[in-house]
Amino acid sequence: MFHDSAVALNCGRSALAYLWETKKIQKLYLPYFLCDSVVNECKKLKIDYQFYHVGPKLEPLFAESSSEGAWLYLVNYYGQLSNEEISRLKVQYDRIIVDNAQSYFQMPVEGVDTLYTCRKYFGVADGAFLYTDTQLERPLERDESHERMHFLLGRFERSASEFYSEYVANNDFFDNEPLKKMSRLTQNLLRGIDYSGIEKIRKKNFAxxxxxxxxxxxxCLNENEGTFMYPFMTQNGALIRKKLQQEKIYIPTLWPSVKEWCSEDMLEYKYAEDILPLPIDQRYGEKDMMYIVNSIQKLVSLVESEECTQ
Structure with missing residues (x-):
């Protein structure tokens, strides 16, 4: 497996729970632009948290000094945070956690607690990896995945839309799941993957x-080629997202809860509204990418022309 030397867990939330238990985390500084699952896990574990802003390059804008028991939570959006920058932040703040859920192939900085999730990249129902220098002293129950594989098998043989509700239910399932070891089924599936080939395809599609x-x-994207999705930000992104559905291009909103935490004049609100995470995964090739490009360019021009006539 890729990340074979890391702690293998059932989901990304469990990685945070593992660190909370081993590191005695009392408070987290979280970015406003964040999946609500992290916030919900903080509430579940009774971790105090405070939001901070991110900038125009998706970089952390954090200037405070961490108090005792407090940690800085860094999200590596679309792989835009380099290991050099992570190393600098480690020196500056010491107690940091890096969320590499959107940068699976980026290896961790030595000595930095770093987590990865598998569902965003591969055909598995669960799974996460955690690099840390601490070990949980109590034994963990092992997860089982076989009953959660139906939507993945169905999507392989039929359209994804038929199994969308099951996909959502699987995501919601982990809201109340306890910290567990990764299932044997997920581990076995992850051992049968051509990681170098997948990374190559994703980088090619991103480029x-x-x-x-x-x-x-x-x-303002850096030159590093991402491997999760291509973040295309445009004016009226929410409107274009709806129009793309008619072209059979389904673009998620990352993350809708951000608009509840932020006011409309905040950059993070605009990120959640107008960033279109375009698919670049290993199922697709150049022909698919060109279809996306043509659809995007057509719709952007259409929306711009409609604004001019109003």
Whole structure:
């Protein structure tokens, strides 16, 4: 397995729970632009938390000094946070946790607690990895995945839309799941994956979209080729997202809860509203990427022309 030397757990939330228990975390500084599962886990574990902002390059804008028992939670959005920057933040703040859920192939910085999740990248129902220098003293129950595989098998033989409700239910399932070891089924599936081939395809697709759409992208992306999705930010992103559904291109909103925490004049609100995470995964090739590019360019031009006539 990729990350074979890490602690193998049932989900990303369990990675945070593992650190809370071993590191005695009392408080977390969290970015406003964040999945609500992390916030919900903090509430569940009774971890005090405080939000901070991110900037125009998706970089952390955190200037406070961490108090005793407090940790800085860093989200590596679309792989835009380099290991050099993580190392600098480690020196500056010491107690940091890196969320590499969107950068699976980026290896951790030595001595930095780093977590990864598997569902965003591969055809598995669960699974997460955690790099840490502490070990849980109590034994953990092992998870079982066989009853949660139906939507994945169904999506392979039929359309994804038929099993969308099951997919959502599987995501929600982990809200109340306890900390467990990764299931044997998930581990076995992860041992049968061509990681280098998948990384190559994802980077190639990312580079293609950036080459074709980068000049219109309102995000300041660095030169590193991402492997999760291509974040295309445009004015009226929410409207374009709806129109893309008619083209059979389904773009998620990352993350809708952000708009509940933030006011409309905050950058994080605009990120949640207008960033279109475009698919680049290993199921797709250049023909698919060109279909996405053509659809995006057509809809952006259409929306711009409609604004001009109003």
């Amino acid at each position: 293609f979209l950036h080459r074709e759409l980068g000049h219109k992208n309102q995000l």
